[in-house]
Amino acid sequence: MEFLSDPIKVIYEWLMLTFTGWSWAGWVSSLVINLLAIVGFISAIMVLDILLVWVERKVVARFQDRLGPNRVGPFGIFQPFPDIIKLILKEDITPEGADRVPFNLAPILSLGSVLFLWAVVPLASRIYGVDLNVALLYLVAAGSIGTLSIIMAGWASNNKYALLGAYRMVANMISYEIPMVVALLIPTVLAGSMSLKTITEAQSTNGGVWFVLVSPLGALIFLIAAIAELGRSPFDLNEGESEIVSGYHIEYSGMKFGLFYAGELLHAFTFGGFVAALFFGGWHGPWAEQYPLLGAFYFVAKAMFGYWVIMWVKYTVPRIRIDHMLAFNWKFLTPLAFALLMVTAVVHRVLLDVPTWLYVAGMFLSNVILVWITVEVLRAQARREREAKASAQLAAAD
Amino acid sequence: MENPWVYLGLFLIVGLLIPVAAIVMSAILAPRKPNPIKMSTYECGMETVGDNWIQFKAQYYVFALAFLIFDVETVFLFPWAMSLNVMPLFVAVEGVIFILILLAGLYYIWQKGMLDWV
Numbered sequence: 169m170e171f172l173s174d175p176i177k178v179i180y181e182w183l184m185l186t187f188t189g190w191s192w193a194g195w196v197s198s199l200v201i202n203l204l205a206i207v208g209f210i211s212a213i214m215v216l217d218i219l220l221v222w223v224e225r226k227v228v229a230r231f232q233d234r235l236g237p238n239r240v241g242p243f244g245i246f247q248p249f250p251d252i253i254k255l256i257l258k259e260d261i262t263p264e265g266a267d268r269v270p271f272n273l274a275p276i277l278s279l280g281s282v283l284f285l286w287a288v289v290p291l292a293s294r295i296y297g298v299d300l301n302v303a304l305l306y307l308v309a310a311g312s313i314g315t316l317s318i319i320m321a322g323w324a325s326n327n328k329y330a331l332l333g334a335y336r337m338v339a340n341m342i343s344y345e346i347p348m349v350v351a352l353l354i355p356t357v358l359a360g361s362m363s364l365k366t367i368t369e370a371q372s373t374n375g376g377v378w379f380v381l382v383s384p385l386g387a388l389i390f391l392i393a394a395i396a397e398l399g400r401s402p403f404d405l406n407e408g409e410s411e412i413v414s415g416y417h418i419e420y421s422g423m424k425f426g427l428f429y430a431g432e433l434l435h436a437f438t439f440g441g442f443v444a445a446l447f448f449g450g451w452h453g454p455w456a457e458q459y460p461l462l463g464a465f466y467f468v469a470k471a472m473f474g475y476w477v478i479m480w481v482k483y484t485v486p487r488i489r490i491d492h493m494l495a496f497n498w499k500f501l502t503p504l505a506f507a508l509l510m511v512t513a514v515v516h517r518v519l520l521d522v523p524t525w526l527y528v529a530g531m532f533l534s535n536v537i538l539v540w541i542t543v544e545v546l547r548a549q550a551r552r553e554r555e556a557k558a559s560a561q562l563a564a565a566d
Numbered sequence: 567m568e569n570p571w572v573y574l575g576l577f578l579i580v581g582l583l584i585p586v587a588a589i590v591m592s593a594i595l596a597p598r599k600p601n602p603i604k605m606s607t608y609e610c611g612m613e614t615v616g617d618n619w620i621q622f623k624a625q626y627y628v629f630a631l632a633f634l635i636f637d638v639e640t641v642f643l644f645p646w647a648m649s650l651n652v653m654p655l656f657v658a659v660e661g662v663i664f665i666l667i668l669l670a671g672l673y674y675i676w677q678k679g680m681l682d683w684v
Contacts, residue, residue: 259597259598300570423592498681
């Protein structure tokens, strides 16, 4: 029964007892237990990654009105395993003139940067990797290593198209980091801490509300900026097969390409997990405090829902052009994100000591007013452009 | 898990070793038969024309500069955001003024045409 209420502590004490029974020093057994925990956790994430390949292919098939893999095992669930075996056995072609060190390092950093993110994610009330008090800054920093790996891949490939694709992709990713970081500041303001564990607890314990109810616009801005950071459609200039033939992936074959692909899917799922942890209450749910394993199940379910929304957007809307994309970021999302941050900070500070329902209603109303002002500004702008075009046409017709 | 940073350091090392293990497995098991046509650079099926490391377009530098300014601003905003629960109201208004000054900068570069993709 105690295992159900605090699994990590029970396993830790049992292993500690075993190792000191074998007369190992205290710090050695602690180090070995940590290593076992890390390897177990990362292996679980990689198995999840393999499952995500199957989920992605089935979902894209259903969106496109076809069936998807259904031969290899029940509902095609073993399909990713022959895919991985095939990728390992393919020849690894390094083009002539390619820079060897960045060429080999880029896929490692690309998948590694996603694995780094899982260290700070709270899976349940007592199951988490590390309780960093700067977890949100760590998130942005580890995400930037992925951006670095893209430039390394593009530069080292000795190929014009790879370099062009890498430049455009990195311009995209660094531009959308600004609204993403500002949208990350909003749960920081609401919870008063950067630590993911504290933010999740602020939404669940003693009368906290999920932050999506308090600041829905913040959740939306974070979702849009996260989809752009991932490099997924509609912002996937880099995988524009019809434009620049797969961008910085061109010269990669075999397992290196497999690492890029798996890294992208896992990155999407990780951002689904972050949306769940930051805005949808993380592991919060009925009876989640007494049974941490149930909390972990709620978290994975919410992360899967976030991942499904990201996939839904990918397979519904067409690709955006690069100048539209950058204009959308710098001229719309960044000012909107900063305006939302200012309004959230002031309203949160003013409404700090009022009862919960008034607080939630006040914050939600401030978001609604901000959306209404934005829509009015856009409509005025569109009206001005329409009138300018109409008068230009009249002037040209004379 | 007494010191969280030790755990994080171990996590980083193991997280880098897993992709390396995948690539090493591929290097052991995969065939290796290079020939000149296979190793040549891809350009839609023709011979490459011109230099491979093309000229860097200056507009990318301008976007990176704008990103740098606003990124440093958000780093300054993190401690402000964390302290709003325990500080009086004028601290929130002071942060709002800081953001407004930098938004004026954004408006300036917008009107100057720095944010256009030419």
